[in-house]
Amino acid sequence: MTDFIGMLGRYALRKITSLGRSTIIFFNSIFGVPNLKKAFPLLVNQIYFIGVQSIIIILVSGLFIGMVLGLQGFNILKNFMATGSLGTLVSLAIIRELGPVVSALLYAGRAGSALTAEIGQLKASEQLSAMEMMAVDPLKRVIAPRFWAGLISMPILSLLFCLIGIYGGKLVGVDWLGLDDGIYWSGMQASVDVWDDLIPMLIKAVSFGFICTWIALFNGYDCRPTSEGISRATTATVVQSSLAVLGMDFILTALMF
Amino acid sequence: MKNSDCLVSVKNVFFSYANKKIYRNLSMEIPRGKITAILGPSGTGKTTILRLIGAQLTPDSGEIEFDGVKIHSLRRSALYEFRKRMSMLFQSGALFSDMTVFENVAFPLEEHTKLPEELIFDVVMMNLEAVGMRQAANLYPSELSGGMSRRAALARSIVLDPELIMYDEPFVGQDPITKGVLVKLIADINKSLGKTSVVVTHDVKEILEIADYVYILADGNVLGQGTPLEITQSSDPRVKQFIEGDFDGPYAYTIKGSQNYIEDL
Numbered sequence: 001m002t003d004f005i006g007m008l009g010r011y012a013l014r015k016i017t018s019l020g021r022s023t024i025i026f027f028n029s030i031f032g033v034p035n036l037k038k039a040f041p042l043l044v045n046q047i048y049f050i051g052v053q054s055i056i057i058i059l060v061s062g063l064f065i066g067m068v069l070g071l072q073g074f075n076i077l078k079n080f081m082a083t084g085s086l087g088t089l090v091s092l093a094i095i096r097e098l099g100p101v102v103s104a105l106l107y108a109g110r111a112g113s114a115l116t117a118e119i120g121q122l123k124a125s126e127q128l129s130a131m132e133m134m135a136v137d138p139l140k141r142v143i144a145p146r147f148w149a150g151l152i153s154m155p156i157l158s159l160l161f162c163l164i165g166i167y168g169g170k171l172v173g174v175d176w177l178g179l180d181d182g183i184y185w186s187g188m189q190a191s192v193d194v195w196d197d198l199i200p201m202l203i204k205a206v207s208f209g210f211i212c213t214w215i216a217l218f219n220g221y222d223c224r225p226t227s228e229g230i231s232r233a234t235t236a237t238v239v240q241s242s243l244a245v246l247g248m249d250f251i252l253t254a255l256m257f
Numbered sequence: 258m259k260n261s262d263c264l265v266s267v268k269n270v271f272f273s274y275a276n277k278k279i280y281r282n283l284s285m286e287i288p289r290g291k292i293t294a295i296l297g298p299s300g301t302g303k304t305t306i307l308r309l310i311g312a313q314l315t316p317d318s319g320e321i322e323f324d325g326v327k328i329h330s331l332r333r334s335a336l337y338e339f340r341k342r343m344s345m346l347f348q349s350g351a352l353f354s355d356m357t358v359f360e361n362v363a364f365p366l367e368e369h370t371k372l373p374e375e376l377i378f379d380v381v382m383m384n385l386e387a388v389g390m391r392q393a394a395n396l397y398p399s400e401l402s403g404g405m406s407r408r409a410a411l412a413r414s415i416v417l418d419p420e421l422i423m424y425d426e427p428f429v430g431q432d433p434i435t436k437g438v439l440v441k442l443i444a445d446i447n448k449s450l451g452k453t454s455v456v457v458t459h460d461v462k463e464i465l466e467i468a469d470y471v472y473i474l475a476d477g478n479v480l481g482q483g484t485p486l487e488i489t490q491s492s493d494p495r496v497k498q499f500i501e502g503d504f505d506g507p508y509a510y511t512i513k514g515s516q517n518y519i520e521d522l
Contacts, residue, residue, distance in 0.1 A: 038368075100317075112313045125351060126348075126351040127352075127353055127354070128350050129308075129351065130345070130347055130410075132313060133311050133341035133343070133345040134365045134368070134370075135338070135368075136368050171327075
């Protein structure tokens, strides 16, 4: 029994220490005063890597999810003679939930894992140590630009997901199943509100971007500098980010809708 | 040694890592402008002492002074300012894999100086020429051999003109010619630029040719110290065994706790 309590205590201490370390890394990386002339090109590079290179997977996924939603929604609404509400259903489902959540999950899988692996590799090959010994703080030079790039990219990716998702719903509902074009778009126009739907979606997207990028960067920075350590850290990033996004989504939904 | 003669002082340092005691009351002094060699069997924490001097690790107790300043009591920003006065050549070279050799060497200059691009170009090329790597300026680290990586990293570590250069196992895995080139480079940099050098290595023969002072570390403390002549003439059987590379001697090649072989079988 005492062994079990001891084990539990050690586990809790390890987790608290890890949380403390991640908070220190977080504060040191984002609250350091950056040299804008040097930081801006680094930020642009990272936005390209994290954001632009994720666009394809976001667009393709968004299109298919919108199409599936259009098909399922049309078939269900048909039973209630309410196919005219397809535009409302697709747009609200995508803007309020699927857009930010699915794009965050895709972001964690595509960009988050890549960030962890990259930082882990920099650590394993002593490049971060070399930077420290050259009096260049890796938290400001390596971590901070990636963090801000994640925070900027995520809402844009979510917006793109929503746009293409709603278009996917239209492709199936209007172009394939014959729903009137005007009914689809007017349903969407009438039900989607900037303050009630779009702003909460952006808040969700920024929050998910924050949590996914933080988890990815911390796992990379704190990983054991071996191949196995990097592999474990990469897996941990995807698992922890996915769970954090889903948990946070429930809290934000409860608070905002 | 007078305080002004010594650039780095390690005073009564205790250090453990993952429940393993690495240093027990370690004290040593690195003389200014000289080449100090740190030798010792594998696993004695030779690289660790470099990381402690660079404040990448913090001792459990004891002090490390760099030019009279307790380096571990500095704030983060002050520590980074201090690190401009030292540099380290890592065992792997640790060149930035996404930059060319030129960009690697230019990196510290671009980060810490406001020199115009033309001047940075000239300084980088002069440093690369000094290590015989000017023709490889546009290559990426993945295109370099081990010896070339080490030399490019050496150019990078001297480009900011630091007072202290720490070399972590610079000769590991190098062929005899490259070893000779690196030995000459370290000696030349020390003599011509007047730098203080600390070289951690296993290569006794090479380092005794150029070192001014030698420390041999074992069992968490200094086993022997002195000039290369004093070390080679030492009567301490443990020092002799290490310097001569004898199989038989006070140090067993098996790790502690391996004695009960028959029982284990």
